[in-house]
Amino acid sequence: GQQVMQIPQYQHVQEGEDFTTYCNSSTTLSNIQWYKQRPGGHPVFLIQLVKSGEVKKQKRLTFQFGEAKKNSSLHITATQTTDVGTYFCAGNSGNTPLVFGKGTRLSVIA
Amino acid sequence: NAGVTQTPKFRILKIGQSMTLQCTQDMNHNYMYWYRQDPGMGLKLIYYSVGAGITDKGEVPNGYNVSRSTTEDFPLRLELAAPSQTSVYFCASNKGPSAYEQYFGPGTRLTVT
Numbered sequence: 001g002q003q004v005m006q007i008p009q010y011q012h013v014q015e016g017e018d019f020t021t022y023c024n025s026s027t028t029l030s031n032i033q034w035y036k037q038r039p040g041g042h043p044v045f046l047i048q049l050v051k052s053g054e055v056k057k058q059k060r061l062t063f064q065f066g067e068a069k070k071n072s073s074l075h076i077t078a079t080q081t082t083d084v085g086t087y088f089c090a091g092n093s094g095n096t097p098l099v100f101g102k103g104t105r106l107s108v109i110a
Numbered sequence: 111n112a113g114v115t116q117t118p119k120f121r122i123l124k125i126g127q128s129m130t131l132q133c134t135q136d137m138n139h140n141y142m143y144w145y146r147q148d149p150g151m152g153l154k155l156i157y158y159s160v161g162a163g164i165t166d167k168g169e170v171p172n173g174y175n176v177s178r179s180t181t182e183d184f185p186l187r188l189e190l191a192a193p194s195q196t197s198v199y200f201c202a203s204n205k206g207p208s209a210y211e212q213y214f215g216p217g218t219r220l221t222v223t
Contacts, residue, residue, distance in 0.1 A: 001169070006152075009150065030208070030209070031208070031209055033211065033212075041216075042200055042214040042215060042216050042217050043153070043200070043202075043212075043214050044214070045211035045212065045213070048209070048211060050209070088152060088153065090153075092208040095207040095208065096208065097143070097155055097158055097168060097208060098155075098208045098212070099155075099169075100145075100152045100153040100154075101152055102150065102151055102152035103150075103152050
């Protein structure tokens with residue numbers, strides 16, 4: 001079945017440093033979504049990418065969808081303590097249910 | 111709107127016991143999902159429903175059952191609980207197929223001992 005792999009599993013950064021998490025799929029995706037889960041919380045939707053090569057920005061967060069629609073990345077510029085949490089990518093092909101990656105847990109040291 | 115609500119928040123079960131995790135959404139979403147989240151393992155889909163009366167298996171359905179008699183409610187039933195079912199369970203809903211964002215409930219933390 002479809003697999004979505006995410007790296008790294010953990011990332012510890014100093015406040016103000018940049019952070020990137022990468023997502024790779026074993027199959028071509030129809031769309032990819034990104035979610036954030038704060039410690040002890042539930043996943044919250046951040047963004048969806050659907051077009052090949054698409055780039056979207058939300059303040060300090062930049063999301064990219066690869067040209068082949070098999071990979072994606074989330075980059076955070078100048079991390080803050082409020083960025084702490086686990087970031088998940090999730091993708092699907094056609095109308096199949098979303099498949100979630102295992103997530104990248106971000107720690108920010110003040 | 112309350113969004114997606116789940117009860118209970120926490121539960122401890124003994125091996126072999128049964129229970130139902132409740133999930134309700136007030137957004138009139140057709141699609142609803144049950145996930146389990148184990149530490150460091152992401153979210154795994156247990157069952158999902160595309161509308162009242164229609165359910166389908168996800169990646170890890172064994173040991174669970176669901177029903178969808180109304181648009182609002184999507185309960186998850188655990189029969190004969192096992193330690194391997196110790197996890198955090200999230201219910202989610204959205205408007206339609208996977209191209210729409212999913213709204214998650216606060217989760218139920220279940221321990222089976």
